[in-house]
Amino acid sequence: AQSVTQLDSQVPVFEEAPVELRCNYSSSVSVYLFWYVQYPNQGLQLLLKYLSGSTLVESINGFEAEFNKSQTSFHLRKPSVHISDTAEYFCAVTESSGNTPLVFGKGTRLSVIA
Amino acid sequence: NAGVTQTPKFQVLKTGQSMTLQCAQDMNHEYMSWYRQDPGMGLRLIHYSVGAGITDQGEVPNGYNVSRSTTEDFPLRLLSAAPSQTSVYFCASSYAGTGIYTFGSGTRLTVV
Numbered sequence: 001a002q003s004v005t006q007l008d009s010q011v012p013v014f015e016e017a018p019v020e021l022r023c024n025y026s027s028s029v030s031v032y033l034f035w036y037v038q039y040p041n042q043g044l045q046l047l048l049k050y051l052s053g054s055t056l057v058e059s060i061n062g063f064e065a066e067f068n069k070s071q072t073s074f075h076l077r078k079p080s081v082h083i084s085d086t087a088e089y090f091c092a093v094t095e096s097s098g099n100t101p102l103v104f105g106k107g108t109r110l111s112v113i114a
Numbered sequence: 115n116a117g118v119t120q121t122p123k124f125q126v127l128k129t130g131q132s133m134t135l136q137c138a139q140d141m142n143h144e145y146m147s148w149y150r151q152d153p154g155m156g157l158r159l160i161h162y163s164v165g166a167g168i169t170d171q172g173e174v175p176n177g178y179n180v181s182r183s184t185t186e187d188f189p190l191r192l193l194s195a196a197p198s199q200t201s202v203y204f205c206a207s208s209y210a211g212t213g214i215y216t217f218g219s220g221t222r223l224t225v226v
C-alpha cells in the first residue's frame with residue numbers, strides 16, 4: 001500500500017516570491033506521482049504528473065516538480081507565484097502498474113498575498 | 115462534453131434518509147472511484163471499481179454501498195445518512211493502467 005505526506009498544511013507567500021510545497025511518499029513498489037490543484041469551490045484539476053523518464057516535470061503555468069526516488073519525494077515548486085495560484089494543492093500516488101486507486105495527501109493550502 | 119458528470123451538485127438530507135449520488139463518464143474508462151473530501155483530511159477513498167461487475171472497498175467504506183452494472187455508471191448509495199457523512203464527494207475515472215484520473219465537479223452533501 002502507498003501513503004503520502006504533505007508536510008505543510010498551509011503556506012502563505014507574497015506575490016512574485018518563490019514557493020515549494022513538499023510531498024513525501026511511501027511505497028514498496030514503483031509509483032506514479034501526481035499533483036492536483038483545487039481552486040476555491042471547484043473540483044480537482046491535474047497539474048502535473050510523473051510516470052517515467054525525466055525526473056523533472058513541468059506544468060503549463062510555471063510549476064515544476066522533481067521526482068527523487070532516494071528521498072521518496074515529489075516536491076512542487078514555482079519561482080514566482082501570482083495571486084491566481086491561491087488554491088489547495090494535493091499530492092497523490094499510485095502503483096506504476098496504474099491499476100490501483102490514487103492515494104492522496106491531506107493537501108497544502110497556498111495563499112498568495114499581494 | 116466528455117468527462118465525469120456528478121449529480122446532484124448539492125443535497126441536504128435528514129439523519130436516517132437514504133439517497134444515491136450519481137456518477138457517469140462517457141470516456142469508456144474502466145476504472146472508477148469515489149472519494150470524500152473533508153477539511154484537513156484530503157481525499158479519502160470510499161469504494162472503487164476496475165470494471166463492470168467488480169467493486170472493492172477503500173479506506174472509508176462504512177455506510178456506503180456501490181455497484182457497477184455498466185462501464186459508464188458508478189452510483190454511490192447512502193442507506194441511512196448520518197451527520198458524519200456530511201462532506202464533499204468526488205467521483206473519478208481513468209483508463210486501466212494509466213493512473214491518470216479525471217474528476218467530476220463534486221457533490222456537496224449536508225446531513226442534518
